[in-house]
Amino acid sequence: MAEAATLEGTSRRLAGARLRRASGVVLGWGAFVGLWAFTSSVILTEFTLPGPLKVWDAIWVIVTAGSWADDFLISISKTFMGFAIAVLIGTPIGYLMGRAGYWKAFFHDGVVGAGSVPGIVYAMMALVIFGIGYLGPVLAVGLISMPFIALNVAEGLEGVDTDLLKMSKAFGRSERQSLRHILIPSILPFAFAGVRLSFAIAWKVEALTEVFGSSNGVGFQIRFAFQGFSIPRVLAWTLMFIALLLLIERALAVLERWLFRWRTWEQEE
Numbered sequence: 001m002a003e004a005a006t007l008e009g010t011s012r013r014l015a016g017a018r019l020r021r022a023s024g025v026v027l028g029w030g031a032f033v034g035l036w037a038f039t040s041s042v043i044l045t046e047f048t049l050p051g052p053l054k055v056w057d058a059i060w061v062i063v064t065a066g067s068w069a070d071d072f073l074i075s076i077s078k079t080f081m082g083f084a085i086a087v088l089i090g091t092p093i094g095y096l097m098g099r100a101g102y103w104k105a106f107f108h109d110g111v112v113g114a115g116s117v118p119g120i121v122y123a124m125m126a127l128v129i130f131g132i133g134y135l136g137p138v139l140a141v142g143l144i145s146m147p148f149i150a151l152n153v154a155e156g157l158e159g160v161d162t163d164l165l166k167m168s169k170a171f172g173r174s175e176r177q178s179l180r181h182i183l184i185p186s187i188l189p190f191a192f193a194g195v196r197l198s199f200a201i202a203w204k205v206e207a208l209t210e211v212f213g214s215s216n217g218v219g220f221q222i223r224f225a226f227q228g229f230s231i232p233r234v235l236a237w238t239l240m241f242i243a244l245l246l247l248i249e250r251a252l253a254v255l256e257r258w259l260f261r262w263r264t265w266e267q268e269e
Contacts, residue, residue: 050232058236068221072244075217078134079206082141083195086202089142090149091191097150098157098187107150115147119205127213137209137217141202148198149191156190157183189260196252203245 033052040051050058062068093111096103122143126136168182210219218241225233 047231050235054232055235055239058230058232059240062233062236062240068240071216071218071221072240075137075206075210075219076244078137078210078217079141079203082138082202082206083145083199085138085142086145086149086198087191087195090146090194091153091187093146094150094153094191095157095187097154104154111147111150114143115151117143119144119201119208122205123209123212126209132213132215136213137206137219140209141206144205145195145198145202148194148201150194152190152194152197153187156187159186159190192256192259196249196256199249199252200245203248207241 036049037051040046040049046054093107097107097111098104119140122140125143126140130136130139207217207219207222210217211223212219214220218237222234222237222241225231225237
């Protein structure tokens with residue numbers, strides 16, 4: 001009976017917490033839309049800042065036209081190709097930084113400097129070097145994401161318990177076994193955190209690069225709408241862009257919890 005009562009109390013608390021979170025999300029977005037409508041109709045004008053209903057009409061027109069999915073798929077493919085480049089370059093650099101002081105001294109300042117460069121600089125560099133095309137946004141995403149991957153991988157390796165490595169060596173485990181069973185599990189959570197941290201920045205840089213120089217994608221559509229003096233369409237594409245970004249971020253959060261569900265000590269905290 002006591003265990004049943006405890007389980008019932010726990011389920012009620014969890015349900016209450018979920019309800020509070022859901023109500024917070026609804027109230028937060030409601031307040032945002034209300035402030036937007038007030039600013040559009042009272043402080044500014046519909047021409048300067050179109051209201052929510054006008055922007056919603058623009059979103060509906062874009063969605064019913066049917067070609068919006070192609071632009072989003074193009075932008076997503078560029079983003080993930082850039083991420084693949086960042087992982088291929090950043091992971092070995094981070095591994096070397098985390099395993100040897102010499103390589104940390106060799107790479108650290110350059111990696112930190114690369115991560116400090118504003119995204120607009122990478123966008124302009126990609127446009128100057130590659131012109132209007134597919135490769136520029138991919139390179140910009142790779143450059144802005146690589147430092148986050150490298151630094152997080154290095155941090156994960158530096159946090160490895162050295163006693164585990166000594167114990168593995170004492171029991172005759174090979175370097176390959178230590179890498180597979182100790183180092184890689186230590187790296188992955190930090191690397192995934194680096195991916196989530198850099199994703200939002202990289203996605204914005206990719207769109208910014210498309211705004212400056214591209215013939216397709218979400219950024220191109222924003223630029224095209226701006227050149228046509230259609231502010232509702234600019235805001236419509238921007239809000240759709242934000243909505244997709246939030247969905248991917250939530251999907252990454254779910255994937256992270258599933259991949260690292262073995263970290264029970266973190267869940268208990």
